[in-house]
Amino acid sequence: MTTKRILIIDDEYDIRAVAELALKTVGAWQVSTAASGSEGIAKAVAEQPDAILLDVMMPDMDGIATFQALQANPVTQSIPVILLTAKAQATEKRRFAELAVKAIITKPFKAMKLPAQIAAALNW
Template identity: 35%
Template sequence: MSGLKKILHIDDDGLIQAIVKASLKASGGFEVLCVSSGKDALDVVEQYSPDLILLDAVMPGMDGRETLKNLKTKIDTEHTPVIFMTAQVSQEEIEGYRTLGASGIIIKPFDPMGLHKEIDKIILNRATGGDA
């Protein structure tokens, strides 16, 4: 997966966290740190130093958009790709995530066995200037 080793996954749903973590560990031995809120992500992101961030769009308290805005004050999101995971897939929503600086969007529900391939595609498109 394009040199990615450490993934920070931010999602308030424990079941989705477990599925993402198991899927990415099984598909390539990735280290996945799961946190349940934007606040928790802000608390750990600098120390954990992820290669990629998977970010749920809809969470109580600080939603994905606000979380990304705050993450940008802590890390360089130009070098650490952020991929939104969401069921909100209207063109307006997708454009809003891209405007905020998202590298791509993974639509929920997703295929756990194909998750690493979706991430690969987004990272490859990001590297080549394509559209994921």
């Protein structure tokens, strides 16, 4: 079995660091990170990860705009995306559900359970 590669796109350093550590140690996955939507898109194109963990609320280019850009690009449109959000209200969840995302994980998340949540969402 090949090692899964996941890209974390989040503007908060602490969230990226905690998620990266959990995914590397518990999930035994290769992890790369990006601090903005535009950096994340560039890395997704270059690295072709197996999945993307994408923060919704980011400055400049938010997660929804980033997701739409990923979907519009033939090189990245087939990469599964999981949204990471602090907005857990029903209206936002419905809006996110209308997008073709694989899952929504709410912040704060339990770091040690994150790999299992992602694996379950993606049937890994």
